[in-house]
Amino acid sequence: MFSLRAWNIGKISGIPLRIDASWIAIFLLLVYQLGFFVFPPALGSRARGGVIWEALALAVVASLLLFASVVAHELAHAFMARWRGVPVLGITLFIFGGVAQIADEPDSPATEFLIAIVGPLISFTLGVLMGALWIWLQALDGLGLFYQMSLQRAALYLAVLAFYLAQTNLLLALFNLLPGFPLDGGRVLRAGVWALLKDQRRATYWGMQSGRLVALLLATGGAYLLWRGEYGGIWSFLMAWFLWRAANEAYESFLARELLTQVTVGELMRATLPRISEGLNLRELATAFAYWLKSPALVIDLKGVIVGMIALEQLRQIPRVEWETRRVRQAMQPFAPESSIPASASALRALQLLAQDEREHLAVTQEGNITGVIGRVELAQYLQSKGA
Numbered sequence: 001m002f003s004l005r006a007w008n009i010g011k012i013s014g015i016p017l018r019i020d021a022s023w024i025a026i027f028l029l030l031v032y033q034l035g036f037f038v039f040p041p042a043l044g045s046r047a048r049g050g051v052i053w054e055a056l057a058l059a060v061v062a063s064l065l066l067f068a069s070v071v072a073h074e075l076a077h078a079f080m081a082r083w084r085g086v087p088v089l090g091i092t093l094f095i096f097g098g099v100a101q102i103a104d105e106p107d108s109p110a111t112e113f114l115i116a117i118v119g120p121l122i123s124f125t126l127g128v129l130m131g132a133l134w135i136w137l138q139a140l141d142g143l144g145l146f147y148q149m150s151l152q153r154a155a156l157y158l159a160v161l162a163f164y165l166a167q168t169n170l171l172l173a174l175f176n177l178l179p180g181f182p183l184d185g186g187r188v189l190r191a192g193v194w195a196l197l198k199d200q201r202r203a204t205y206w207g208m209q210s211g212r213l214v215a216l217l218l219a220t221g222g223a224y225l226l227w228r229g230e231y232g233g234i235w236s237f238l239m240a241w242f243l244w245r246a247a248n249e250a251y252e253s254f255l256a257r258e259l260l261t262q263v264t265v266g267e268l269m270r271a272t273l274p275r276i277s278e279g280l281n282l283r284e285l286a287t288a289f290a291y292w293l294k295s296p297a298l299v300i301d302l303k304g305v306i307v308g309m310i311a312l313e314q315l316r317q318i319p320r321v322e323w324e325t326r327r328v329r330q331a332m333q334p335f336a337p338e339s340s341i342p343a344s345a346s347a348l349r350a351l352q353l354l355a356q357d358e359r360e361h362l363a364v365t366q367e368g369n370i371t372g373v374i375g376r377v378e379l380a381q382y383l384q385s386k387g388a
């Protein structure tokens with residue numbers, strides 16, 4: 001989903017962490033702003049027409065620590081989701097912070113509430129701790145304990161960092177608590193309405209409206225700032241636009257999920273698939289794909305038993321120069337329980353499995369035999385036919 005412009009940078013206790021390309025831009029902007037404008041006066045350094053290296057170095061450290069703060073916030077969501085039995089796909093950091101992607105809607109208002117609230121709670125705690133550190137350093141300084149020059153400098157660096165992180169973490173907590181779905185505060189709101197009305201769809205509808213309202217308020221605030229000549233207003237506009245879109249998308253995706261629970265995999269699967277022998281080479285396969293209008297194919301061995309599946313995406317992973325020498329057998333997706341789904345399962349389950357493993361297709365089985373294939377295309381076609 002995000003693979004086009006997001007990089008995997010590792011895993012934290014099994015949860016993949018990704019960085020979106022837009023995040024790099026915001027990181028550089030942050031280092032620039034802190035290193036050239038915010039930290040130099042805080043460090044008492046006067047620019048003599050050049051770069052103040054200690055401010056710039058501190059800006060890099062501060063930006064990385066802010067990054068860690070955002071990760072901590074998202075990890076809190078992710079761990080709580082996992083603890084409440086909702087699978088977590090991963091965490092992606094992007095221009096406005098981060099997002100913990102969970103594979104499913106929460107099963108109850110309580111789950112929704114807990115997952116939503118822990119993020120701001122962690123940010124708030126970090127903010128308070130950093131604020132306390134800053135106050136403590138001020139107190140020690142007031143007592144004249146930093147009598148050495150180098151010690152005084154180190155304490156100043158630490159105080160500047162603590163102050164900045166206290167500010168940003170508290171802001172992060174506050175911003176996320178705005179009652180506009182799908183922000184954390186909006187999720188808390190949806191959980192409340194859901195508990196009250198006992199109707200998740202209507203709660204999500206009101207959630208969307210809350211998101212739109214907060215977006216409108218942010219845009220109004222942005223317009224006011226711009227009118228006063230403050231260019232920071234552009235950020236409010238951007239956030240408003242982002243929130244408006246996210247609120248609409250969250251509701252649409254909820255409706256889509258609801259539609260997908262009403263139909264089985266067997267009803268949507270592609271049942272008649274071309275078959276191809278595992279011994280063919282990939283050049284021959286490419287020709288066959290062109291002939292079959294890019295449909296995925298079932299791979300059979302010499303005895304005619306289905307042993308796997310191959311689609312365009314597997315072919316694309318192999319460089320063209322190797323197509324003559326490689327066989328279908330080496331490129332196919334072998335049949336395994338994790339890449340198949342029973343025909344009686346709900347279409348939503350198929351979507352979850354596809355998202356979880358970032359696959360394009362799953363094999364559909366009926367009493368142990370492969371009877372078809374289901375992929376994103378089939379799900380999308382169904383949703384389109386329903387006008388979703």
Ligand SMILES: [Zn+2]
Nearest residue numbers: 119120176184
């Ligand atoms: Zn959050």
